[in-house]
Amino acid sequence: MAVQVSLWHHFLHAVRSREAPRAQDYQRAENEVLALLERVHALDPRFLVDYSRDLGAFQFSLRSSEDPLDVEVPLWVDAEALLIEELEAPEPEDSPALCHLGVPREAAGLEQWKTEDVFSTCVDESNGQCCGHIVPGKVLRVLKDLLVAAIVYCRHHRLIPPGSLNAASLREEQLRLSLLVSSGWRKIRFNIVPVVRRKQGAPTLEWTQLMPGFPEDTLRRIVGHGVDLVPASTQHWRTSSGYPLTQLLGVLGSLRGHRLDSLSILDRVNNESWRDGGQSPGLTFDHLKVALLWASALFPTPEDWAELQGAVYRVLVVLLCCLATRNLPHPLQPRHNLLRSCGLDLSAVYQRVESFARRPEASLRIHATHLGRSAPPRVDTGVKALLQLPASDPTYWTTAYFDVLLDKFQVFNIQDRHRVLAMQSVFQKTKALRREES
Incomplete structure (x- = not known):
């Protein structure tokens, strides 16, 4: 685990070194x-x-x-x-x-x-x-x-x-x-x-009820800008709601934790690994930004963002679910699907993102010395069926459901008893559902 933590922070340091220039x-x-x-x-x-x-x-x-x-x-x-x-x-x-x-x-x-x-x-x-x-x-x-x-x-x-x-x-x-x-x-x-x-x-x-992680007075001010x-x-x-979405991103920068760090890391991985150095079509920074906004709403507590690896995976599980269901809802207009008519091969994009979520180490390499032995996959092959549940039942779009996904990827580290019980309840529900389907 210490090697993994070091790898994530080495990568973040490399990303941050570019910010000021x-x-x-x-x-x-x-x-x-x-x-x-x-x-x-x-x-x-x-x-x-x-x-x-x-x-x-x-x-x-x-x-x-x-x-x-x-x-x-x-x-x-x-x-x-x-x-x-x-x-x-x-x-x-x-x-x-x-x-x-x-x-x-x-x-x-x-x-x-x-x-x-x-x-x-x-x-x-x-x-x-x-x-x-x-x-x-x-x-x-x-x-x-x-x-x-x-x-x-x-x-x-x-x-x-x-x-x-x-x-x-x-x-x-x-x-x-x-x-x-x-x-x-x-x-x-x-x-x-x-x-x-x-x-x-x-x-x-x-x-705003969908965005409990944001101060309400700030939301009112941003929404008051209009569309x-x-x-x-x-x-x-x-x-066009580009301005309020960027304002919301600015709000995240004022909160404690690794929210913006997770966005910067995933944008670098997206550009270099998922899009072959920017040469291939793929997800944009705006797609990742929206995934972060949803993740910040679904995981509103400071402890969700206190650890770097866990912060990245909170955005990842939201992104994977959106790619699996082919629906990335707009934060201000949830009926608007930002993946609709985007012209991307969403199946191919999903495969690249899931591959990173299973084994992130190779994509986090800055130079050869940062990559040790390849770690085992974090999750088995049944994750995609779990990710597709919100497409058939929107009630799964909850913190407890995404906590189940975090647990599948071995990054659920929350001690709150109510969160754990809610996660376990959803997990039992999904197990029963899969038994019925089989």
């Missing part, structure tokens, strides 16, 4: 992006600059992966004065909800959003309230042209270092305007995304 690289690269966006705002005041950079640097420092990062460009518009015309989703799990962004006929102060470059007149005269829509495809086209002009200006006035910015992908038609920025030896890809900030549409506080809108297609907008 990554944060510095991010801030230098973001400075260049902000310089561009400041010029964009000067050219067209309808596009604002978001200076809330602490969250971006904080999140980037936790990652080993080099997936693109979103930089949101808020639109200067009173979102509460607009008409949100939601489209009915074909299926409940489809998401997020799509909508049109309508401009009321009698609304004042929206004249700048009725210009032809971003607006489409409503052809349905029977719609008495709405005179037309703000079209995301047109907004993107305007923003792309402004970015090109801003790049030329900033290069000419030496506001960005020569050769540090690659804007070749701006020529592509896409919903995110991509920029590749060099910072030191690292290249960081930013996706520039127009966003409509709004207070309405915030999730109800009913979902923003970003382009979903050239004609439709969709809801």
Whole structure:
């Protein structure tokens, strides 16, 4: 056990050693992006600059992966004065909800959003309230042209270092305007995304009952931010909850324990082992982040996160269950499945994650001297059937059920009598269920 503990902490030390340089690289690269966006705002005041950079640097420092990062460009518009015309989703799990962004006929102060470059007149005269829509495809086209002009200006006035910015992908038609920025030896890809900030549409506080590990006043503040809108297609907008989820991640960083350490370790393993050094498609940092948020809700006590190996396995058992059932619920909208339509071979991803959970030592190697004899597998081959139980019975999505999984992987170390009794009760229930099935 001492060797295993040492191995986990060696790996964590290697991950942590990269955090400060990554944060510095991010801030230098973001400075260049902000310089561009400041010029964009000067050219067209309808596009604002978001200076809330602490969250971006904080999140980037936790990652080993080099997936693109979103930089949101808020639109200067009173979102509460607009008409949100939601489209009915074909299926409940489809998401997020799509909508049109309508401009009321009698609304004042929206004249700048009725210009032809971003607006489409409503052809349905029977719609008495709405005179037309703000079209995301047109907004993107305007923003792309402004970015090109801003790049030329900033290069000419030496506001960005020569050769540090690659804007070749701006020529592509896409919903995110991509920029590749060099910072030191690292290249960081930013996706520039127009966003409509709004207070309405915030999730109800009913979902806070699912998040007992978070202070309620903090949850109220984060949820009060609302749910923003970003382009979903050239004609439709969709809801986006990236900001509150990152805020929730920040809350975890203020709590005692190894919550964020477990995320950093799994992101490094995901990037290097499960995705072959980032060369293969697979889980994203956002998938792992959501698994951590659920794990923090299901395991709310400080003792659950006091030991590093156990903290990692708390995220792992949630992730394995989600992959086995092909359903990773959104923390704010549990009916929204984040694995639906992700385009991944979930069976192959599951096999890699389960292989790590059985024998993590090989993936934790920093160099050859850190790997001793191969440990025996932590669990037998029947674990996948156990992991699939929440798909047929959602009542299994409880702490006691996941405690059973922790016990199967030999990392259940809780002494609380009530937790142990609840875990044993679920374990007996699953044994009886498997006897019936056989």
